[in-house]
Amino acid sequence: NAGVTQTPKFQVLKTGQSMTLQCAQDMNHEYMSWYRQDPGMGLRLIHYSVGAGITDQGEVPNGYNVSRSTTEDFPLRLLSAAPSQTSVYFCASSVDSNYGYTFGSGTRLTVV
Amino acid sequence: QQPVQSPQAVILREGEDAVINCSSSKALYSVHWYRQKHGEAPVFLMILLKGGEQKGHEKISASFNEKKQQSSLYLTASQLSYSGTYFCGTSESNYQLIWGAGTKLIIKP
Numbered sequence: 376n377a378g379v380t381q382t383p384k385f386q387v388l389k390t391g392q393s394m395t396l397q398c399a400q401d402m403n404h405e406y407m408s409w410y411r412q413d414p415g416m417g418l419r420l421i422h423y424s425v426g427a428g429i430t431d432q433g434e435v436p437n438g439y440n441v442s443r444s445t446t447e448d449f450p451l452r453l454l455s456a457a458p459s460q461t462s463v464y465f466c467a468s469s470v471d472s473n474y475g476y477t478f479g480s481g482t483r484l485t486v487v
Numbered sequence: 488q489q490p491v492q493s494p495q496a497v498i499l500r501e502g503e504d505a506v507i508n509c510s511s512s513k514a515l516y517s518v519h520w521y522r523q524k525h526g527e528a529p530v531f532l533m534i535l536l537k538g539g540e541q542k543g544h545e546k547i548s549a550s551f552n553e554k555k556q557q558s559s560l561y562l563t564a565s566q567l568s569y570s571g572t573y574f575c576g577t578s579e580s581n582y583q584l585i586w587g588a589g590t591k592l593i594i595k596p
Contacts, residue, residue, distance in 0.1 A: 406582055417489070417574055417586030418529070425582060433583060465528060472582050475519060475531030 377401050381466050381479035388456040388486045396451040396482050398466030406469040407449040408433070408476075409441065411462040418465065424449055456486045488512055490577045492587035499565050499594050507560040507590045509575030518551050518558040519576040519584060522569075529574060532560070562592075570594045 382397045400407065408423035420433030424443040438460060440452040449468075453460060463483050467476040490511040499505055509518060517536050521529035535551035535558060546563040558577075562569055572591045576584035 408582070415588070417588050418576075418584075419586070420583060423582055434585075469582075472517065472578065473534070473536060475534050476521075476529075476584075477531065478528035480528050 379466055379468050379477050379479035381464075381482050383482060384480065385483050386485070388453070388484065390456060390458060390486060392456050394453050394456070396453070396464055396466075396484075398449045398451065398479060399447050400449075400466075400468040400477070401447065402468060402470075402477065403446060404468035404470055404477075405446065406471060407443065408467050409439070409449070409451045410465045410467065411435065411460075412465060412481075413462050421451065421464075453484075458486045460484065461486045489585055490575055490587045492573075492575055492590050494590060495588070496591040497593070499592070501567060501594055501596050502564050505562045505565055505569075505592060507562075507573050507575075507592070508557065509559070509577070509587055510555070510557045511577045513556065513577075513579055515551075515553070515556050515577050516580045517578045518549075519578075520549055520558075520560050521574045521576065522571045523574065523589075524571040532573075565592075565594050567594050567596065 379400045405426045409421040410418040419435050422441040424430045465481050466479040469476045493508045519534050520532040523529040549560045551558045572589040574589045575587045
């Protein structure tokens with residue numbers, strides 16, 4: 376039982392480049408979300424999905440896109456990387472709002 | 488609006504007790520508690536729902552005061568493994584959790 380799998384674990388991008396952070400879960404969870412965590416701060420919600428085909432914006436959605444074509448996968452796309460997007464990105468999933476979240480191990484992204 | 492956690496940091500000796508508080512200015516539906524160790528992902532501890540009961544297991548428990556929109560996490564007879572940063576996440580009515588800035592807990596032998 377893998378839980379929530381994120382890839383890659385580390386990534387360095389140049390300003391202006393685009394990339395996709397992958398997130399997959401094998402628990403049949405309807406809810407999935409993407410967070411970023413900056414030093415000394417809590418988690419900030421980027422985008423979330425309550426089921427396949429349904430996505431919505433969180434607190435800090437600018438510069439990021441998501442889609443949810445299957446229950447298992449919820450990729451996060453950086454359209455044109457900026458140094459301000461240097462952060463640790465976590466994907467999380469849950470059965471629904473009455474249950475806790477399972478987090479992936481994170482992707483440490485550096486934009487130079 | 489981000490919930491306020493207090494204290495920001497606490498240092499304990501092994502076996503001592505700790506209380507971490509989380510307060511919001513908004514009416515809450517749920518409060519989540521997580522622990523994160525350095526370089527790792529947050530790990531779910533417990534969730535408290537509006538109208539629900541106080542929860543806990545073994546030496547970690549939590550309460551939710553709906554009138555004051557406050558939650559407290561209680562760690563009893565702390566162990567070295569309890570070290571880490573504790574985050575509360577609050578939800579008003581949907582899936583959008585807003586997270587506190589965290590409370591760093593250091594346990595010394």
